[in-house]
Amino acid sequence: MAGQEQQQPQSRDTEVEEDIPAPPAAPEAQASAATQGVDDLLDEIDGVLESNAEEFVRAFVQKGGQ
């Protein structure tokens, strides 16, 4: 019966793309990529941190709370 026929999964693309895993990076390369990520992050955060850290932190004074 038609209802029991196996349905082929519909794909928008006719060509099948295979996931080819990238070759694993050498451990040193991974480590330096991680360091690069942290450096990038710190560079970005340097750009958004309030200027004059000492004064900003000192002026942040809160009144009582629960």
Add this chain to the structure above:
Amino acid sequence: MRVMGSETEYGIHAPSAPGANATMMSARVIQAYAQVTRQRAAGGAETRWDYTDEEPLHDARGWTLERSEAEPEQLTDRPPALDAEAVALAYGRAELDHDGEDESGSLLMNMVLGNGARLYVDHAHPEYSSPEVTNPRDAVTWDAAGDLVALAAVRRLAADPELPPINLYKNNTDNKSVSYGSHENYLMPRSVPFGEIARGLTPFFVTRQIMCGAGRVGLGQDSSRPGYQISQRADFFETEVGLETTIRRPIINTRDEPHATADKYRRLHVIIGDANLSQGANFLKFGSTAMVLSLIEAGLAPRIEVHDPVAALQAVSHDTSLTATLRLLDGRRVTALDLQWMYFEAAAKLAQDTGVADAVDGDGHTHAVLERWSATLTELDSDRAAAASTVEWLAKLSLLEGYRQRDGLEWSDARLGLVDLQWADIRPEKGLYHRLLARDRMQRIVDDEAIARAVTEPPSDTRAFFRGRCVSRFGSDLVGASWDSVIFDLPGRGKLQRVPTREPLRGTEALTGGLFARHREAAPFLAELLGLPPGS
């Protein structure tokens, strides 16, 4: 899983107006959000708070504190008047002006929002109290929606050339000996003896910070000793059990204000948690605590007593290596991780026995809590880098360690203090948590669209649906609302009509959605709701 909700007091700071009065600034934040919602909802989406059922002096241990013996800050059952006394309480320079006045001439200090939340001035901070939800995922969603509410107010104020910009921080201390709270609320049956709750929760509260602490630069209430610790709040707790929330803070708070049918329910008011930006940490905070309450209700909480819980709480917070041991009254010595594993094992067994964690027939949430709970404890033990995408104190610590290594900074360096503070800035472009989130270094539990919807939409499965919809739909016909009431003032009627909502699991979309669909006007809506003859 259980009815629950969050309260967040935001740190408030106007860098260009040092010394500005904190209560006044907080009122401006509320006022700014009122202006935002007026733009959004014709008729005004703000509604006054109804104080009738506030009982801040009722103690869960069975007595009521005399008003004369209470601290002024405990008297939260009266509308705060922004008078000389309130301004004096906030110790700052008074800047009373008329910008923030509503039609009746008084400053708006309180709003009920269309999502069912409350936004108000609490002491010297703006506070968002989330609507009641039934599971930790929704708790994360509507808590994060509060940050968007606060952000909308900050943006509005920043666009006003007449007023100084105000920053809001989702943290819990100024590192100068002041702390402000992030509270959780859990609905429990009244029949569970309070002593059992305190006994069952104390070891859990001493140690759950290793999963959901937000991290803090500085040791001691005034941060006078350099270093880093797990919790924002731990150093501010001074006693084991008590009624106060602003002084002598207790690990177990006994405030007994159920905001519901009092002989059936108690609302457990938890004041020991850190405010969480990390969704994973927030999810685990609500989820694991709700499961421990189920253990206590079933009489199955681990039989553990920690020696000197207040000292243990601080010892755990100060030990980022997670190797310190706590002494139990039975003589054993265990780590905070050991203790959390004991609670996890007991909770997992109960969930299995009752079937709530079943992938098909379960409640749809307990399974996820258990998975995350065990994964987090495992990672804290063996893979801290993986844990840092959800465990907030670790995420903050890894950022701080990056600075320490790159720039050779000591813990006493002001830049590390600034990283700690700015971590919690709620503006996505300035807040460091948000910068990490944008880089997918922090895990999302709920997507941004769901959080944005929760700014205006109430949860569907609690009485918050009724409250929120009444505010959105009939805002101009309401004179007040609270957790357990909505008060209508209809034109042509001599008296106010107070609709009690004492059952947290009624007033849901399932029960009242049809009513809202049938009526666009308040009068026929109320007539059908209350069974009044039409036109009466």
